[in-house]
Amino acid sequence: MSDRHVIETLLRPAVELYSAGAATAAGYICIAAPWSLALAPNVSYTVALGFATLAAVRANQGLRILRYRRNIRRLPRYVMTSAQVPLSYRQLFIGRGFRWEQKHTQRLHTCRRPEVEAYVxxxxxxxxxxxxxxxxxxxxxxxxxxxxxxxxxxxxxxxxPVGGSPLIHGIELNEIDVTLPLGERVGHTLVMGTTRVGKTRLAELLITQDIRRGEVVIIFDPKGDADLLKRVYAETKRAGREDEFYVFHLGWPDISSRYNAVGRFGRISEVASRIAGQLSGEGNSAAFREFAWRFVNIIARALVELGRRPDYLQIARHVVNIDDLFIEYAKYYLPKHEPKAWEIIVQLTSKINDKNTPRNLQGRDKHVVALEQYLAMAKVYDPILDGLRSAVRYDKTYFDKIVASLLPLLEKLTTGKTAQLLAPNYSDLNDSRPIFDWQQIIRKRGVVYVGLDALSDSEVASAVGNSMFADLVSVAGHIYKFGVNDGLPEENQSKVPINLHCDEFNELMGDEFIPLINKGGGAGIQVTAYTQTLSDIEARIGNAAKAGQVIGNFNNLIMLRVRETATAELLTSQLHEVDILTNTVISGVTDSSDPFSKSDFVSNTQDRVSSVKVPLIDPSAIIQLPKGQAFGLLEGGQLWKIRMPLPAAGNDEFMPDNILQIADYMQKNYRTGEQWWRGAVMPESSDSDQNSTEALLKALADDNASAEVDDV
Known part of the structure; x- marks a missing residue:
């Protein structure tokens, strides 16, 4: 009956149950006492069947009314263990829900009317x-x-205890699994929601599926959430991928892997771009940023030519004192082209004093002054040597002022134990913590958790995060051009899905993030970014146009409860308007002015139905969402209402009790490229073999010691 009216009426007494009860009673009489209805026994069963059918139909209609009334007050519990999360190689499971249509807007409008408060x-x-x-x-x-x-x-x-309004999801009785085709993920997904409304739970749900599919998974967590780290660890164990699991955590350096953000590059100029790109380029700072880029590029080119892998420690060291690198490179280059050059320089050095030292070279090493005099006479041309020479020509005081903006950044990245993680010593055989790079992770289908410990030091967290993003952009460009297995014998050059989960990504985002989401899809990068408000993105970038550029690159939008109207309108403004029906009761009385008329007045009552255009959903619906519920704009603008499963209360057998258990596992199972022999069974050796091995190890140790002395 409720479906036959112009306006659907679900908030009312379940009157269908009355007729269902009457039909049930009539059917019982037909069977128990057919004589009372003057029915023959063979006819009474047919009539009873008809009454039973009517009772079933009317009972179903009445129970639907009761379920609807219960649903808008209290939703059924939806709990799922981690092992129960469905896995598909074609679809990404998000939760349960329904496609939001005009009828749901109509029902929501009806539930907000004052006359139905008793049911809501x-x-x-x-x-x-x-x-x-x-x-x-x-x-x-x-x-x-x-x-x-x-x-x-x-x-x-x-x-x-989820707050919000349960009727927003309760207006639909028939839920289905809400999924996103994996082919749509390359268009990137933006998840927005205020604090403690379920963003991390959704991240766990998506990360769990990505890990079980065997894909590359990289999680950026600025806070360094211990619960998220434990969940990622548990899922890698459940999927049997412990050997592919890496942890980079600034708050737990003892269990952290090591990573050199500037150690891998396609072009040497990328080193300078990754470092100088984190400096301010607004206003007068632009000139200092360009000089910092040029200066870092000079240092990086010299280090590579000397056979060294650039890292933050070496660059910081030579920014503070460029003289040592200038002298070292001259010792390397000049003997190859001018065999007697260094003898002449030594002679010139002995004659250097304060009187014959140019003013701009005051305070420099005497070898630097002698080198400058020799190069002025010899007319030797080398682009790297000339670059170093131009750097030392600056007055030292003036030079320190120019690089003043670069030094704080390098200090952030080379202070304390952070330096050990970002500038690893590749020759240290006693350090079991592995050294990884993004190309290696992608090739071996790794799972990497990056905890930046932003609550302790947000400046260092932001600098490290931006460095990693810049490196990822470089790797994405290389994969786009040459494929994943460039340089390897494998012929399979198909793209590998690279799932990048960025929690609180507004804290990590810089200019490096824009090309990552803009062009990273061509390399298989699928970004899922989590943030709180639209203003967070604008505040981080400092430019509304760039913030719009970032938002415009996310094809899928999942919005949980937000507190900012502008953020809610990011979703609602993209939706069309619909017509909803409203009924208006009109009642009137008209007096009769004819004294001879038999009627004194005429009454008139109307029930008028009209349509009104309203948005499909309004911002208030998003602001009132309970925890764990969201609206999703998926697959080209299809609006879905979603609720995520609550985690089951039972203990997960793979879940560690604390971080220390993960640390213990890492210490036992970490393997580096320099320690491959520790996991192998060595054959028995003779005494002479043992002596030769000890001699080799001693020689390696001596070489390392001498290398460290040279570095100092």
Whole structure:
């Protein structure tokens, strides 16, 4: 009956149950006492079957009304263990929900009308139970505990502590699994929601599926959330991928892998771009940024030519004192082209004093002054040597002022234990922590958790995150041009899905992030970014146009509860308007002016239905979402209402109790390229072999010691 009206009416008494009961009684009479209805026994069964069919149809309609009324007050519990998360190689599971259509907007509008408050709001007895629960908290604790028990036996049990309005999701009785085709993920996904509303739970759900599919998974977590780290570790163990799991965590350097953000590059100029790109380029700072780029590029070119891998420590060292690198490179280059050059320089050095030293070279090493005099006479041309020479020509005081903006950044990246993680010593055989780079991770289908510990030091976290993003952009460009297996004998050059999960990505985002989402899809990078508000992105970038550029590159939008209207309008402004029906009751009385008329007045009552255009959803619906619920704009603008499963209360057998258990596992299982022999069974050796091995190790140790002395 409810489906036949112009306006769907679900918030009303379930009157269908009355006719269902009457039909049931009539059917019973037909079977038990057919004589009372003057029916023959063979006819009574047919009539009883008809009454039973009518009772079933009407009961189903009535129960639908009761389910709807219950649904908009309290949703059924939706719990799922990690092992129960569905896995598909074609679809990404997000949760359960329904496609939002015009009828849902109509129902939501109806639920907000004042005449249906009795069906939408909890009963008066519920409010009395909550008041009694508060009053008895210190007097009769047993009563408070009984009233607050979340059990079906408690008729006044409290609503789930998720806040919001349950009717937003409860207006639909038929839920289905909401999935996103994996082919759509390369268009990137943006997840927005205020604090503690379920962003991390959604991240765990998506990361779990990515790990089980055997794909590359990289998680950026600025806070360094221990629970998220434990979840990622548990899922890698459940999937049997422990050997592919890496942890880079600034807050736990003892278990952290090591990573050189400037050690791998396609072009040497990328080193300078990754470092100088983190400096401010606004206003007067642009000139200092360009000089810092040129100066770092000179240092990087010299280090590579000397056979060294650039890292932050070496660059910081030579920024502070360029003289040593100038002298070292001259010793390397000049003997190859001018065999007697260094003898002449030594002679010139002995004659250097304060009187014959140019003013701009005051305070420089005497070898630097002698080198400058020799090169001025010899007319030797080498681009790297000339670059170093131009750097030392600056007055030292003036030079320190120019690089003043570069030094704080390098200090952030080379202070304390951070230096050990970002500038690893490749020749240290006693350090079991592995050294990874992004190309290696992608090739071996690795899982990397990056914890930046932003709560302790946000400046260092931002600098390290930007460095990693810049490196990822470089790797993405290389993969786009040459494929994943460039340089390897494998012929399979197909793209590998690279799932990049960036929690609180506004804290990591810089100019490096824009090309990553703009062009990274061609290399298989699939970014899922999590943030709180649109203003966070604008505040981080400092430019509304660039913020719009970032948002415009996300094809899929999942929005949980937000507190900022502008953020909610990011979703609602992209939706069309729909017509909803409203009924208006009109009642009037018209007096009769004819004294001879038999009627004194004429009454008139109308039930008028009209349509009004309204948005498909309004910002208030997003602001009132309960925890764990979201609206999703998926697959080219299809609007879905989603709720995510709650984690089951049971213990996960793979979940560690604390970070120390993960640390213990890492210490036992970490393997580096320099320690491959520790995992192998060595054959028995003779005494001579043992002596030769010890001699070799001693020689390696001596070489390392001498190399360290040279570095100093």
């Amino acid at each position: 709001n909890p009963s008066t007895h519920y409010y009395y139970a909550r008041q009694l629960e508060k009053l008895c908290e210190h007097r009769a604790f047993w009563l408070t505990k009984a009233l607050s028990q979340d059990s079906i036996l408690n008729p006044f049990r409290p609503l789930p």
